[in-house]
Amino acid sequence: MLRFEHVSYRYPHALEPALHDVSLDIAPGEFVVAAGLSASGKSTFLRAACGLVPHFYGGEFGGRVLTGGLDTREHGPGALAAVAGTLFQDPETQVVLSTVRAELALPLENRGHAPSAVARGVEEAALALGIAELLERSTHELSGGELQRVALGAALAGRPQIVLLDEPTSQLDPVAGDELVWLLRRLNEEWGTTIVLVEHRLERCLGAADRVIAFEGGAVACDAPPRGFLEWTAENVPALATPGARLFARAGLRPPPAGVKQARATLRAHGLLVEPPSDVAAAPLASDSAPSRPARRLGRRARAGPPPALAFHNVWHERAGGRAVLRGLDLALAPGERVALMGRNGAGKSTLLRHANGLLAPTRGHVESSGRVALLLQNPNDYFLADRVGDELDADALERRGLAALADRHPRDLSGGERQRLALGIVSGGDPPPAALCLDEPTRGMDRAAKGDLATGLRAAAAAGSAVLVATHDPEFAAVVANRVVLLAGGRTIADGPVAELLTGGWYFATETARIVDGALLPEDGAELLRKRMTLEVRP
Amino acid sequence: MIAYERRASPLHAARAPVAAAYAVALVSSVLLFEHPLALVALGIAIIGAGVLAGAGPSLARAALFAIPFAIIIAVINPLVVREGLTVVLRLGELGPLGQLDVTAEALEFGAILGLRALLVMLAGGALLAATVDADEVLQRFRRISAHSALTAALAVRLVPVLGRDARRLADARRCRPGAAARPGPAERLQIVRAVATGALDRALDVAATLEVRGYATPAATRGARRLREPWSRHDLAFAASALGLVALALGARLVGVATFEAYPRTQAPVGAAEIVLAVALVIVALLPFADRRGVER
Numbered sequence: 001m002l003r004f005e006h007v008s009y010r011y012p013h014a015l016e017p018a019l020h021d022v023s024l025d026i027a028p029g030e031f032v033v034a035a036g037l038s039a040s041g042k043s044t045f046l047r048a049a050c051g052l053v054p055h056f057y058g059g060e061f062g063g064r065v066l067t068g069g070l071d072t073r074e075h076g077p078g079a080l081a082a083v084a085g086t087l088f089q090d091p092e093t094q095v096v097l098s099t100v101r102a103e104l105a106l107p108l109e110n111r112g113h114a115p116s117a118v119a120r121g122v123e124e125a126a127l128a129l130g131i132a133e134l135l136e137r138s139t140h141e142l143s144g145g146e147l148q149r150v151a152l153g154a155a156l157a158g159r160p161q162i163v164l165l166d167e168p169t170s171q172l173d174p175v176a177g178d179e180l181v182w183l184l185r186r187l188n189e190e191w192g193t194t195i196v197l198v199e200h201r202l203e204r205c206l207g208a209a210d211r212v213i214a215f216e217g218g219a220v221a222c223d224a225p226p227r228g229f230l231e232w233t234a235e236n237v238p239a240l241a242t243p244g245a246r247l248f249a250r251a252g253l254r255p256p257p258a259g260v261k262q263a264r265a266t267l268r269a270h271g272l273l274v275e276p277p278s279d280v281a282a283a284p285l286a287s288d289s290a291p292s293r294p295a296r297r298l299g300r301r302a303r304a305g306p307p308p309a310l311a312f313h314n315v316w317h318e319r320a321g322g323r324a325v326l327r328g329l330d331l332a333l334a335p336g337e338r339v340a341l342m343g344r345n346g347a348g349k350s351t352l353l354r355h356a357n358g359l360l361a362p363t364r365g366h367v368e369s370s371g372r373v374a375l376l377l378q379n380p381n382d383y384f385l386a387d388r389v390g391d392e393l394d395a396d397a398l399e400r401r402g403l404a405a406l407a408d409r410h411p412r413d414l415s416g417g418e419r420q421r422l423a424l425g426i427v428s429g430g431d432p433p434p435a436a437l438c439l440d441e442p443t444r445g446m447d448r449a450a451k452g453d454l455a456t457g458l459r460a461a462a463a464a465g466s467a468v469l470v471a472t473h474d475p476e477f478a479a480v481v482a483n484r485v486v487l488l489a490g491g492r493t494i495a496d497g498p499v500a501e502l503l504t505g506g507w508y509f510a511t512e513t514a515r516i517v518d519g520a521l522l523p524e525d526g527a528e529l530l531r532k533r534m535t536l537e538v539r540p
Numbered sequence: 541m542i543a544y545e546r547r548a549s550p551l552h553a554a555r556a557p558v559a560a561a562y563a564v565a566l567v568s569s570v571l572l573f574e575h576p577l578a579l580v581a582l583g584i585a586i587i588g589a590g591v592l593a594g595a596g597p598s599l600a601r602a603a604l605f606a607i608p609f610a611i612i613i614a615v616i617n618p619l620v621v622r623e624g625l626t627v628v629l630r631l632g633e634l635g636p637l638g639q640l641d642v643t644a645e646a647l648e649f650g651a652i653l654g655l656r657a658l659l660v661m662l663a664g665g666a667l668l669a670a671t672v673d674a675d676e677v678l679q680r681f682r683r684i685s686a687h688s689a690l691t692a693a694l695a696v697r698l699v700p701v702l703g704r705d706a707r708r709l710a711d712a713r714r715c716r717p718g719a720a721a722r723p724g725p726a727e728r729l730q731i732v733r734a735v736a737t738g739a740l741d742r743a744l745d746v747a748a749t750l751e752v753r754g755y756a757t758p759a760a761t762r763g764a765r766r767l768r769e770p771w772s773r774h775d776l777a778f779a780a781s782a783l784g785l786v787a788l789a790l791g792a793r794l795v796g797v798a799t800f801e802a803y804p805r806t807q808a809p810v811g812a813a814e815i816v817l818a819v820a821l822v823i824v825a826l827l828p829f830a831d832r833r834g835v836e837r
Binding site: 099354 | 543544674701704709711712714716717718721731742749750752753754755757
């Protein structure tokens with residue numbers, strides 16, 4: 001279905017090749033995940049598969065790519081669209097027409113399908129993705145998650161033989177993300193559609209995959225079934241290992257699990273799965289991710305009397321002629337507290353953050369803070385107005401952020417993690433540090449290493465006294481960065497508690513470790529718990 | 541920004557080319573008349589059509605931008621036109637403009653020109669954008685010229701994308717320490733520059749998406765057709781209304797009803813014929829809205 005024969009490619013004006021002698025074969029009906037750190041060549045691989053490389057981007061191209069039997073040197077992206085459906089990262093530019101129905105119909109009409117086939121294809125794609133109620137909506141009024149599903153619908157509407165997806169879950173909440181992966185699996189199993197999925201959050205999709213191709217420096221570094229890939233990561237690129245694999249590695253268990261189901265089956269086989277949770281499993285372990293006693297007291301003090309760093313009092317946000325996005329929300333953050341704000345798309349997370357620093361004003365209620373509130377919105381590029389990194393931040397601030405060596409670079413030429421640090425430096429300002437630091441989905445498109453750096457930075461900011469409020473769809477990141485989780489739904493707080501309580505025991509808003517081992521949050525906690533169980537097992 | 545949104549109105553229920561023809565007929569009528577009574581009637585028709593189509597807020601937003609333009613036109617005309625007999629203000633020698641006398645006739649005709657500009661912007665801009673599905677028009681146009689349609693589709697899609705970029709950049713600017721809530725001219729310029737810098741990248745992204753959706757391929761051009769839809773009552777009503785408006789305007793010009801002379805003295809006779817014409821224009825324009833059967837899609 002997809003064949004790469006010694007493919008090398010260099011973008012125009014680039015010094016290094018983006019792909020280097022890539023050869024692989026993907027058979028019809030395979031579900032393949034393409035993994036790798038940022039800038040490893042995953043996205044370029046997809047662009048070569050759909051013909052955009054080299055037809056659209058130019059550059060130097062060598063080798064041969066066959067997509068659905070069509071040679072991409074002879075057939076452009078338009079012709080290849082007949083066999084390949086493609087979805088890229090940014091949903092904003094993935095939707096080209098003004099109504100959802102027209103958007104879904106476009107690829108079918110482009111293939112010259114009869115009008116009745118177009119109408120049927122639109123209905124089926126809409127039903128499959130649960131967007132039938134959006135069909136008459138205007139695309140300019142859709143949220144990021146809705147846009148992503150519409151763009152995916154457009155990619156799938158023509159029932160292509162192969163679907164190429166570049167981080168399709170980056171804008172989706174855990175529920176919608178899981179639903180999407182299982183929808184892809186269903187397409188794969190029922191229609192035999194070949195799926196090639198680029199994803200950073202591997203724990204979401206490895207369970208559904210038949211095979212993983214890992215890229216490093218533009219070359220294929222590993223091509224193996226999920227478990228083989230996870231064994232390879234343990235020795236070569238630990239940053240790519242899933243939490244479940246790290247849990248097993250630390251507990252000394254093999255083979256590494258490709259998903260929660262496999263992990264629990266292995267634990268059950270070893271007699272390490274406790275169902276229902278025992279007292280040992282139910283008690284969260286003392287770790288950095290579980291709130292310490294002083295932290296709990298701090299939270300209570302913040303609610304009891306002393307001024308919080310940031311507080312929302314009965315905050316409502318009612319759109320003129322529209323729905324209420326926030327409904328009487330109360331939330332207080334103590335200085336130094338780290339709070340993860342979670343919930344489904346449309347729950348009100350971004351709207352709440354925009355109230356924190358006055359971008360939006362409550363229609364009822366009020367927001368108070370003990371000082372300046374810094375807000376980092378979703379796209380760090382939006383903060384760059386100058387052509388030089390050195391013109392965005394002064395030398396001292398660049399030094400503190402580890403960006404001094406990049407002062408003469410253009411901000412948009414930085415890596416994702418560097419751009420994030422620069423934007424964070426811009427909004428945080430100099431001394432004194434902000435009373436509260438709010439971030440909206442800061443890990444979108446980041447690999448695990450960059451997420452780790454960001455988490456370290458946020459913990460340092462909290463240690464310096466700033467309250468940290470992070471809206472995120474990523475339970476793994478929330479578990480690492482936060483000591484408290486607030487779960488929103490329909491503009492209301494539906495749960496508020498320590499991270500060890502909120503991110504365990506659930507199906508969706510839970511870390512992979514928590515779904516494998518009841519009572520543990522992070523691989524380190526889970527491994528310790530498993531080791532204790534193993535000790536109990538061998539004790540006479 | 542005014543964008544098409546499917547609403548439950550008779551005008552939205554009509555097919556896009558018919559809705560576009562209706563808006564064009566209103567614009568044409570405005571351009572064919574200078575008589576104030578006819579223009580006022582057309583103004584009522586345009587605003588009425590907007591309100592009855594659920595696009596009143598869109599027209600109001602457009603008016604916020606259009607009214608200053610109309611006022612500028614109304615003010616400039618008496619300053620640059622040296623015709624008219626009734627001098628109402630002597631401004632004397634004004635440099636390169638020479639002797640400047642403002643006449644009542646030039647003032648009146650300036651107001652007429654301003655009103656026409658306002659109505660053209662409302663009907664040809666806001667009403668058209670809010671009630672005509674551009675996708676449907678582009679799709680029909682694709683059969684004629686695929687590449688022009690591709691360019692047009694790209695441009696149409698880029699407008700909201702860049703609009704959102706500008707809003708996000710403005711929000712991000714407000715997040716900088718010490719930033720004012722409202723950007724000054726220098727900050728606005730910075731934002732415009734940043735949006736313009738990113739426009740090429742955005743255009744490439746949107747164009748790449750159009751490519752992988754198979755736009756403008758030979759099969760796409762052949763496939764640019766829709767289910768053969770029978771003409772609905774709303775298609776017929778608005779097509780008839782558009783034809784009626786143009787016929788009334790041309791007929792009035794031919795038989796000399798609602799004539800207007802600006803100079804040397806303003807002559808805008810108002811008789812029974814003019815009143816009947818004004819009423820007819822409003823009725824013909826708004827009658828299709830009376831039938832609301834089948835307006836939901």
